[in-house]
Amino acid sequence: QVLILDFGSQYTQLIARRVRELNIYCEIHPFNHPPKELENFKAVILSGSPNSVRGENVLHPDVSEIRGKKPLLAVCYGAQYLAHFSGGKVAPSNTREYGRANLSFVKNDEMFFQNISEGSQVWMSHSDTIKELPTNGVLLASTKDVENAAYKIAGEDTFAIQFHPEVYHTKDGKQLLANFLVDIAKVAQTWTPDSFVESTVAAIKEKVGTDKVVLGLSGGVDSTVAAVLLHKAIGKNLYCIFVNNGLLRKNEFESVLKQYEGMGLNVKGVDASKRFLDKLAGISDPEGKRKAIGGTFIDVFDDEAHHIQDVKWLAQGTIYPDVIESVSVNGGPSATIKSHHNVGGLPDYMKLQIVEPLRMIFKDEVRRVGASLGIDPELLGRHPFPGPGLGIRILGDVTAEKVRILQEVDAIFVNGLKEDGLYDKVWQAGAMLLPVNSVGVMGDERTYEKVVALRAVESTDGMTADWVDLPYKFLQKISNKIINQVKGVNRVVYDISSKPPATIEWE
Ligand code: XMP
Numbered sequence: 001q002v003l004i005l006d007f008g009s010q011y012t013q014l015i016a017r018r019v020r021e022l023n024i025y026c027e028i029h030p031f032n033h034p035p036k037e038l039e040n041f042k043a044v045i046l047s048g049s050p051n052s053v054r055g056e057n058v059l060h061p062d063v064s065e066i067r068g069k070k071p072l073l074a075v076c077y078g079a080q081y082l083a084h085f086s087g088g089k090v091a092p093s094n095t096r097e098y099g100r101a102n103l104s105f106v107k108n109d110e111m112f113f114q115n116i117s118e119g120s121q122v123w124m125s126h127s128d129t130i131k132e133l134p135t136n137g138v139l140l141a142s143t144k145d146v147e148n149a150a151y152k153i154a155g156e157d158t159f160a161i162q163f164h165p166e167v168y169h170t171k172d173g174k175q176l177l178a179n180f181l182v183d184i185a186k187v188a189q190t191w192t193p194d195s196f197v198e199s200t201v202a203a204i205k206e207k208v209g210t211d212k213v214v215l216g217l218s219g220g221v222d223s224t225v226a227a228v229l230l231h232k233a234i235g236k237n238l239y240c241i242f243v244n245n246g247l248l249r250k251n252e253f254e255s256v257l258k259q260y261e262g263m264g265l266n267v268k269g270v271d272a273s274k275r276f277l278d279k280l281a282g283i284s285d286p287e288g289k290r291k292a293i294g295g296t297f298i299d300v301f302d303d304e305a306h307h308i309q310d311v312k313w314l315a316q317g318t319i320y321p322d323v324i325e326s327v328s329v330n331g332g333p334s335a336t337i338k339s340h341h342n343v344g345g346l347p348d349y350m351k352l353q354i355v356e357p358l359r360m361i362f363k364d365e366v367r368r369v370g371a372s373l374g375i376d377p378e379l380l381g382r383h384p385f386p387g388p389g390l391g392i393r394i395l396g397d398v399t400a401e402k403v404r405i406l407q408e409v410d411a412i413f414v415n416g417l418k419e420d421g422l423y424d425k426v427w428q429a430g431a432m433l434l435p436v437n438s439v440g441v442m443g444d445e446r447t448y449e450k451v452v453a454l455r456a457v458e459s460t461d462g463m464t465a466d467w468v469d470l471p472y473k474f475l476q477k478i479s480n481k482i483i484n485q486v487k488g489v490n491r492v493v494y495d496i497s498s499k500p501p502a503t504i505e506w507e
Pocket of ligand 1: 290386387463
């Protein structure tokens with residue numbers, strides 16, 4: 001397996017993703033907490049960073065056990081770090097070194113650059129640049145503005161590049177990673193969902209032993225896959241709690257609960273709808289609503305968890321994008337756009353240790369792992385649904401009546417997508433209840449009722465998204481159905497905004 005030492009770059013997870021696409025398992029560890037057992041790692045990658053090697057906040061990894069002993073690929077900050085502290089020189093760059101550039105090989109390293117042509121497009125993103133190579137540095141490639149774009153250290157399997165091989169716009173990035181990992185480092189391409197299940201189940205057994213674990217199921221793919229993995233590892237010691245926050249889709253609580261029981265999971269369904277709605281009464285601010293929902297969830301969950309004697313662990317279905325988008329809460333580099341309630345929200349008094357088997361994998365990988373666990377494809381193919389549920393799709397304050405209206409609208413839309421074979425072509429779909437009334441006419445009567453917005457997006461990870469060009473005929477049919485069947489709605493609009501600059505949810 002491969003070790004990625006993280007210096008806080010937004011792209012670190014993408015490095016992991018590209019490596020996994022090569023069927024190679026990798027782990028990301030903070031640069032200052034590398035794993036103790038290095039012998040399991042066949043190669044090491046140093047990530048980029050928002051920091052500078054020249055500033056006060058220079059991040060000093062200890063690479064003495066790695067460099068010269070294992071194949072090492074240093075990316076961006078990593079490359080600058082190797083240069084700056086090993087006899088080279090790093091300085092602020094005079095020209096902007098962001099975006100597209102083209103490689104020109106200086107000394108063509110046959111293995112490192114095999115199957116990559118002269119002029120290949122790479123993506124740069126740095127404000128410092130390497131002015132002088134480190135001791136024993138051998139220049140491999142330049143671009144128009146960056147002389148030392150790629151170098152190696154003579155006599156070592158150490159390679160350094162200032163561009164980012166992990167981003168989509170570096171056209172041969174994956175090939176370059178394959179060259180380094182497969183041909184130079186001789187890492188086997190054996191990581192598959194099956195092997196992930198096997199190693200994760202073994203790791204859970206080792207970590208949790210015979211302790212009891214409690215897990216909150218949400219009906220979504222992530223918590224379900226996490227539960228099945230844990231169940232495979234510890235069986236009856238896994239206690240699942242499925243809370244109805246009153247903000248789920250129509251009939252979802254009952255139907256999903258049944259499905260879980262059919263899967264052999266030990267699940268307790270808790271209907272706390274009223275408690276949530278009472279807490280939400282009169283709150284209109286989006287972050288206020290998220291906090292109320294998140295806080296109530298913890299209270300309800302805590303009450304239930306106390307009924308399980310000697311429970312020691314809390315399992316969560318947190319996946320990698322949740323972790324990344326929430327980093328800034330801890331003073332990290334990425335900005336908080338919305339506070340996702342399923343990350344890091346536990347009060348200290350719960351004193352439970354956390355186990356998060358999916359913390360390092362991406363949504364598409366979660367689905368593949370779920371398939372390898374034999375989970376129903378229909379459940380795995382479900383669209384993502386936010387933890388705060390319809391609470392953040394009802395703009396403004398939330399009432400039982402508004403929930404009812406939105407559940408009806410959402411069900412017509414989502415069932416319509418399924419009936420017309422469109423559901424699987426869309427990454428996420430749902431409806432928003434807007435806090436405005438508009439005038440309409442039904443029969444001879446004037447109406448003054450609510451507007452709903454339908455939203456359907458395509459995406460791979462929710463980080464960026466585009467609206468889906470659903471057939472007009474379909475939208476026409478759904479709009480008619482909604483207005484005719486849902487009392488309180490007289491107008492339907494379709495959201496045609498991409499993310500960015502909009503977000504997927506409206507709050
Ligand atoms: P946004 O609205 O930020 O959403 O573009 C990106 C993805 O995240 C989901 N989402 C959430 N999921 N808790 C969750 O578990 C939350 O608080 C939350 N907010 C947004 C959203 O549905 C989309 O898939």
